[in-house]
Amino acid sequence: MIKTKKGFMLRSVAGRHVVVAIGQASVDFNGLITLNDTGAYIWEKLAKGTTYDALLKDMLADYEVDEETAKKGIDGFLDTARGAELLDED
Amino acid sequence: MKFNIAGLIIEMNVRFPRLKRQSEAYKYDGDAEPNVTIRLSDAFFAEKLEENPHLDYEMIEYIWMGSEFYNALIHFNGMLLHSSCVVYEGKAYLFSAPCGTGKSTHTQIWLKRFPGSYILNDDKPAIRIAKDGIVYACGTPFSGKTSQNVNNIVPIAGICILGRDTTNHIEPIDPDDALFNILNQTVRPPQEEDMDKLLTTLDTVMRNVPVYRLYCNMELDAAEVSYNGMKNGKKEG
Numbered sequence: 001m002i003k004t005k006k007g008f009m010l011r012s013v014a015g016r017h018v019v020v021a022i023g024q025a026s027v028d029f030n031g032l033i034t035l036n037d038t039g040a041y042i043w044e045k046l047a048k049g050t051t052y053d054a055l056l057k058d059m060l061a062d063y064e065v066d067e068e069t070a071k072k073g074i075d076g077f078l079d080t081a082r083g084a085e086l087l088d089e090d
Numbered sequence: 091m092k093f094n095i096a097g098l099i100i101e102m103n104v105r106f107p108r109l110k111r112q113s114e115a116y117k118y119d120g121d122a123e124p125n126v127t128i129r130l131s132d133a134f135f136a137e138k139l140e141e142n143p144h145l146d147y148e149m150i151e152y153i154w155m156g157s158e159f160y161n162a163l164i165h166f167n168g169m170l171l172h173s174s175c176v177v178y179e180g181k182a183y184l185f186s187a188p189c190g191t192g193k194s195t196h197t198q199i200w201l202k203r204f205p206g207s208y209i210l211n212d213d214k215p216a217i218r219i220a221k222d223g224i225v226y227a228c229g230t231p232f233s234g235k236t237s238q239n240v241n242n243i244v245p246i247a248g249i250c251i252l253g254r255d256t257t258n259h260i261e262p263i264d265p266d267d268a269l270f271n272i273l274n275q276t277v278r279p280p281q282e283e284d285m286d287k288l289l290t291t292l293d294t295v296m297r298n299v300p301v302y303r304l305y306c307n308m309e310l311d312a313a314e315v316s317y318n319g320m321k322n323g324k325k326e327g
Contacts, residue, residue, distance in 0.1 A: 009285065020289070
């Protein structure tokens, strides 16, 4: 299961997707993450909690992409999100 | 004591000279119930003094009464933008940047270059969205280190994120860059509900007010360049 950490919220501001920290998370993270449409899509799935395979399946169903491209997109996103310590995984 | 600040009736128990002086022009004698009541208790003063031994009661009142005001503002379609705000020809121009970049220096150049211009708030203007959807800058008694503020509410012509350069130039800002800078120069509430309100306000501000990047030096020409770049600013799309 992969899930975004508690205390982050995604909102749309002026046509951009923005992730900000609230509560305890805002003490450690007072930056700002902007996402493109695909990034926001992945974030929303992760916010609810999902697995890599389920996420891939969803992406293939919702976007007209081949598996390789979808994986690349997901991997890139997960790498960045892990680097920023935004995910809980078990 | 009641005050009318940014179109809101604020009840504050002002005790010390600095805030008394700076809030004088905002006093309200009418019968309207306050939108917000702010009371700083003796215990609060004692606690802040212990945490900040370099401050005195007068400064504690000035800083935290302001801080409480800007926290409350979020609930009334408003937000703080850490910036120096100059008014010219009935329009407000806000220059925002981290401390030490030269916000006040830049607006002081406007005062020299454009007679009739004045500082609405040198450090912490309030931004409010009116019922008509127009975005206004508002003077408040809380203006940082300087006491430069005027009790007035003025439609905003534009917001500039300020940087230093040897030459003067201005350009429309990338929206991600604008969001990042504005969110770093306001107070972010820790509660989700309040953060939601702030982002909703910011959304309206960014849809209705053009935001620029200004790079400038300290010469008179800097005001000329920023004014010309912003005066006819229309939000596209």
